Amino acid sequence: WNYRPRPEIKDEFRFMTAGQGERKGIDVCIKAFNAVFGGFTPTADDPRPTLTVKSRPRMKEVAGEGIVAMSGTISAADEVELYGTAHCFLGMARGEGWGMMPFQAMAQGCPTILHDAHGYHEFAYLASETTGTSLVRAEPFIFGDADKWWEPDFDDLCEAMWAVYSDYTSYLGKAQHTAQVIHD
Numbered sequence: 001w002n003y004r005p006r007p008e009i010k011d012e013f014r015f016m017t018a019g020q021g022e023r024k025g026i027d028v029c030i031k032a033f034n035a036v037f038g039g040f041t042p043t044a045d046d047p048r049p050t051l052t053v054k055s056r057p058r059m060k061e062v063a064g065e066g067i068v069a070m071s072g073t074i075s076a077a078d079e080v081e082l083y084g085t086a087h088c089f090l091g092m093a094r095g096e097g098w099g100m101m102p103f104q105a106m107a108q109g110c111p112t113i114l115h116d117a118h119g120y121h122e123f124a125y126l127a128s129e130t131t132g133t134s135l136v137r138a139e140p141f142i143f144g145d146a147d148k149w150w151e152p153d154f155d156d157l158c159e160a161m162w163a164v165y166s167d168y169t170s171y172l173g174k175a176q177h178t179a180q181v182i183h184d
Helices: 026-037 076-084 100-107 118-122 154-166 169-183
Strands: 012-018 048-055 067-071 088-090 112-115 129-131 133-137 148-152
Touching: 012 026, 026 048, 026 067, 026 154, 088 100, 088 154, 100 112, 100 169, 112 154, 129 154, 148 154
Parallel strands: 012 048, 012 088, 048 067, 088 112, 112 129
Antiparallel strands: 133 148
């Protein structure tokens, strides 16, 4: 997990998110992607946006034009390569002890959208864009009542996704710097 230049944008701009279960906020990422890019018509200057959702179990709720679901376990080397295909990583977990997946994306120099709550707080200042959150009643979790979790601000996420997509090159320098900070 070290810096690697982002792939050239040709006819596709790839967002990515990963994890399993509602706590990881994949549902928010899918909803925001569909809200921002549903019905989007690509042009020569505006590539087709896609969202890759990587999860071990197959997720039936992963649906929408341009959304690709990847299920199953992959090797460590394949995981590094998968993250290397992303133009922007979305880390919208509602609760994390720390947050390995967005940190891995940032270590590669991938522009990353996070919020500054829970375990992400330790490194959210390095993110390309941040969103707000609010504490809301949590869905039942592994051991039952989980009290509250951090709900990502949907409008902030939509705005951040559009900002990164529409002005991508301006995010690459900061993302490369972030990768260097993580490496150091």
